[in-house]
Amino acid sequence: MELIKIEKMTKHYPIGGGKFTALRDIDLEFKKGEFTGIVGPSGSGKTTLLNIIGSLDTQSEGDVEVMGNSIRKLSSTKAAKLRSQHIGFIFQTYNLLPVYTVFENVEFPLILLGMPAEKRKKAVLDALEWVGLSDKVKSRPAQLSGGECQRVAIARAIVKKPDLVLADEPTANLDAENSHHILKTMEKINKELGTTFIFSTHDAKVIKYLKRKISLLDGKVDKDEIVNGG
Amino acid sequence: MIFKLAYKNIMGAGFRTWLNIFILSLSYFVIIALQGFFMGWQDDASREMKNWDFAGGQYWQEAYDPYDPYTLEDSHATIPEDLQKLLDNGEAISILLSPATIYPERRMRNIVLKGIDPDQDLIELPTKYLADPDGETNCIIGSGFADNLNIKEGDFIVLRWRDKNGTYDARDIKVAHVFSTTVITVESNQVWISLPVLQEMLGLPNEATIITIKDEMYNKEFSGWQYKNLDFLLIDLTNMIKAKTIGSSIMYILMLFLAMIAIFDTQILSIFRRRKEMGTMMAMGMTRPKIIQLFTLEGVLHAVLAILMGAVYGIPLLRYFEKVGMQIGMDAKEWGLSGLDDALYPVYGWKLVVGTIVLVLITVTIVSFLPTRKIAKLKPTDALRGKMTK
Numbered sequence: 196m197e198l199i200k201i202e203k204m205t206k207h208y209p210i211g212g213g214k215f216t217a218l219r220d221i222d223l224e225f226k227k228g229e230f231t232g233i234v235g236p237s238g239s240g241k242t243t244l245l246n247i248i249g250s251l252d253t254q255s256e257g258d259v260e261v262m263g264n265s266i267r268k269l270s271s272t273k274a275a276k277l278r279s280q281h282i283g284f285i286f287q288t289y290n291l292l293p294v295y296t297v298f299e300n301v302e303f304p305l306i307l308l309g310m311p312a313e314k315r316k317k318a319v320l321d322a323l324e325w326v327g328l329s330d331k332v333k334s335r336p337a338q339l340s341g342g343e344c345q346r347v348a349i350a351r352a353i354v355k356k357p358d359l360v361l362a363d364e365p366t367a368n369l370d371a372e373n374s375h376h377i378l379k380t381m382e383k384i385n386k387e388l389g390t391t392f393i394f395s396t397h398d399a400k401v402i403k404y405l406k407r408k409i410s411l412l413d414g415k416v417d418k419d420e421i422v423n424g425g
Numbered sequence: 426m427i428f429k430l431a432y433k434n435i436m437g438a439g440f441r442t443w444l445n446i447f448i449l450s451l452s453y454f455v456i457i458a459l460q461g462f463f464m465g466w467q468d469d470a471s472r473e474m475k476n477w478d479f480a481g482g483q484y485w486q487e488a489y490d491p492y493d494p495y496t497l498e499d500s501h502a503t504i505p506e507d508l509q510k511l512l513d514n515g516e517a518i519s520i521l522l523s524p525a526t527i528y529p530e531r532r533m534r535n536i537v538l539k540g541i542d543p544d545q546d547l548i549e550l551p552t553k554y555l556a557d558p559d560g561e562t563n564c565i566i567g568s569g570f571a572d573n574l575n576i577k578e579g580d581f582i583v584l585r586w587r588d589k590n591g592t593y594d595a596r597d598i599k600v601a602h603v604f605s606t607t608v609i610t611v612e613s614n615q616v617w618i619s620l621p622v623l624q625e626m627l628g629l630p631n632e633a634t635i636i637t638i639k640d641e642m643y644n645k646e647f648s649g650w651q652y653k654n655l656d657f658l659l660i661d662l663t664n665m666i667k668a669k670t671i672g673s674s675i676m677y678i679l680m681l682f683l684a685m686i687a688i689f690d691t692q693i694l695s696i697f698r699r700r701k702e703m704g705t706m707m708a709m710g711m712t713r714p715k716i717i718q719l720f721t722l723e724g725v726l727h728a729v730l731a732i733l734m735g736a737v738y739g740i741p742l743l744r745y746f747e748k749v750g751m752q753i754g755m756d757a758k759e760w761g762l763s764g765l766d767d768a769l770y771p772v773y774g775w776k777l778v779v780g781t782i783v784l785v786l787i788t789v790t791i792v793s794f795l796p797t798r799k800i801a802k803l804k805p806t807d808a809l810r811g812k813m814t815k
Contacts, residue, residue: 246805246806249708251707251708251805251806251809252804252805252806271712271713272712272713272714275707275710275711275712275713276710276712277710278707278708278709278710279709279710279711280710282710284705284708284709286705286708286809290701290702290704290708290809291705292702292705292706293437293702294433294434294436294437294438295433295437299433303706303709304709304710306426306429306430307426307709307710307711308710309426351709
């Protein structure tokens, strides 16, 4: 069964008196456990596609179903609930909450889920162990390197064991060593927990880890291919 | 959950939070202190005026108008029988008024000559000095008036008056005592002498202009006399304090405004600086109403913490003012402020404290909510990009 089903999806943005088409006639399906990258140059619509899949935005035309939920029909509260329960996000600029410690940042999605404190603590420590940051629980984001911040962001995304993790250019701000470390971590989570990962990237380092590569060009799917023996 | 997050957020903001809390606490303190001083003044002034002048209320002879000196000559009448009983029981005192002239240091000064029973103890006026065992006519005057005339105790001044038949007469009277009071209505241009002496001088035995009664319960009408209750008698003071309170209210509003600006500014700044943070919270599944709650609660928490901080330094300071008062630095009588002593002692009622706290809390909640409401319109994708949605 498809985790995500996109049919004839188009996204316009109003610009001045007219409109700019960021995505057009997109037809895609994603299955559970995929490790997929959406690649393409800047402005090709990668982030827009991720935002719509993640219910942060809505399409202008066509249908998008995520885990059986029609994105367009979701109220903002139901969309928030979908994200809270099923989707984890990883951002290029980490987007950690600056006044919280590493532990509190990772704990935040679980608080939103209303998980009891004891369970939360265990889940947070497990997630931090997954990303190798067990010794940084009390640090604040300002005290961490870029690579460490992104690992905290990964821990935050996976701590609730979501069905889907959407990562927008996760390695764009990292050096090669950190990028590989991050990708290996995500690959491990994908294999061991079965979490579906969808990346947007134009980083060659990421591409060699992907199992499926969707190329976007000027808002259209240019290629959709299985790679690296996926 | 929201409370815990809000608390973490404001504590995490460090210096900015503590600065806002301090300014807010200062507002609580200044508002309570200022209002306390005005309440203290009102309390003091009312009490002093009751103790020195009005007691429980007054009956005025119907022709008497304190604002029209021409009524003085005719504003006297025989004391009604029922009121006379109160006088006999010591539950009232009668005062007779007459226009007169004194000549201190050969200067002429028009005054109101007031006759009062030397044995009365209903009001604090030191009338015992009016007894005249030496056969002299003793008088007492207030210290402000005495200073003004350059008169001191033991001096003799020439008094000229007109009796009921319009005949002028004059005699030397002795300043037996100069009393000090904060109540201008018993000393300004007034000379007090013994009631029987004045009644004899004017040829008006058993007549009076004002009957001051002990308790307000004697609210009974008598023909030719009008009852004036304390609300009426203190109206000038009440109006004056009201007028001063308007002035203080401007300060009150300014302080409140300053505090609100601090909170509003913090909230606006928060929205602009933390919109990416909000976008992240939305991405993680926080609903818009929860985000509004969170940011509004952050503002309210500032106000709550300000209460605690204000209590730490405010309570000792307010208690100190309550004990030593605030020195006015000059003779309040020169300002024409009745009942105001050299020091002002504030009174802080629970209504004032609770009212101020509630008012500040409500205002802070509103100014925290208003900018936060804008978040409700924020699209998550715009917030994540650090943009404001129009």
